[in-house]
Amino acid sequence: VLLGIGDDAALLRPAPGTELVATVDTLVEGRHFLAGADPRSLGHRALAVSLSDLAAMGAAPCWALLALTLPEADATWLAAFARGFGELAQRHGVALVGGNTARGPLNIAVQLLGSVPQGAALRRSGARAGDAVYVTGTPGDAAAGREPGQRSAALRERCEFPVPRVTAGQALRGIASACIDVSDGLAADLGKLATASGLEARLQPLLLPLSEDLLAFAGPQRAVELALSGGEDYELCFTVPPARQAGLAAALPPELCRITRIGTVETASGPLDAAAEGFDHFRS
Numbered sequence: 577v578l579l580g581i582g583d584d585a586a587l588l589r590p591a592p593g594t595e596l597v598a599t600v601d602t603l604v605e606g607r608h609f610l611a612g613a614d615p616r617s618l619g620h621r622a623l624a625v626s627l628s629d630l631a632a633m634g635a636a637p638c639w640a641l642l643a644l645t646l647p648e649a650d651a652t653w654l655a656a657f658a659r660g661f662g663e664l665a666q667r668h669g670v671a672l673v674g675g676n677t678a679r680g681p682l683n684i685a686v687q688l689l690g691s692v693p694q695g696a697a698l699r700r701s702g703a704r705a706g707d708a709v710y711v712t713g714t715p716g717d718a719a720a721g722r723e724p725g726q727r728s729a730a731l732r733e734r735c736e737f738p739v740p741r742v743t744a745g746q747a748l749r750g751i752a753s754a755c756i757d758v759s760d761g762l763a764a765d766l767g768k769l770a771t772a773s774g775l776e777a778r779l780q781p782l783l784l785p786l787s788e789d790l791l792a793f794a795g796p797q798r799a800v801e802l803a804l805s806g807g808e809d810y811e812l813c814f815t816v817p818p819a820r821q822a823g824l825a826a827a828l829p830p831e832l833c834r835i836t837r838i839g840t841v842e843t844a845s846g847p848l849d850a851a852a853e854g855f856d857h858f859r860s
């Protein structure tokens with residue numbers, strides 16, 4: 577950061593030999609969260625969704641810009657929001673280099689900039705037929721945490737304070753052939769990766785890593801449904817060519833994060849259909 581908050585704009589200098597990676601996300605009240613949601617969770621989630629996108633690219637996060645639209649200036653709300661945002665930013669070495677506030681219905685927009693060594697970014701389009709498909713963590717927990725009547729603090733935590741796989745994403749550079757983060761649901765996001773690679777995903781539901789908490793809450797059948805289509809897990813779904821599978825365990829040891837092989841990508845048998853089941857923002 578050559579010049580942070582305080583001038584008309586920030587001045588930033590990416591490290592030599594790196595490429596700039598940019599993403600932006602908006603959280604809208606009534607759409608992405610309910611009125612009265614915990615402001616510390618909102619601060620965390622607003623940054624976590626963007627961290628997750630950079631993780632999917634194998635990028636290291638660097639700089640964030642925040643545009644906040646608020647119905648009123650509530651100091652208690654703002655302090656809690658700043659704590660949620662700030663704690664996660666600090667954990668990942670992210671500097672807030674710009675901000676803007678306006679009055680209006682609650683709306684939180686975060687732009688996140690990161691860097692990746694030249695030519696090393698992970699993309700959705702790099703998978704080849706026969707590559708194995710993996711997922712980090714235990715998808716479905718966040719969706720279960722949102723369901724009414726669920727009392728598991730662990731599942732609620734997974735929904736309100738998702739952990740973006742920033743370290744794992746960087747560790748997958750040179751190992752994964754393609755990568756996407758799971759925001760809309762595992763089935764839908766894996767479908768997008770496969771489509772971008774011109775392939776078809778073959779997912780084996782029996783291999784899905786389901787957490788004990790999810791199984792206890794939802795039962796085996798509903799747990800699989802939530803893992804496939806629940807969304808907002810912010811796990812990484814990625815493909816690894818057969819020749820690199822031996823290197824995967826060393827790059828991503830279990831203590832860094834759990835990874836599970838859940839299927840393969842194969843040559844498409846028919847016309848590609850991008851409309852896999854999942855969260856479609858424009859479906860009523």
Ligand SMILES: [Mg+2]
Nearest residue numbers: 629632757759
């Ligand atoms: Mg994404």
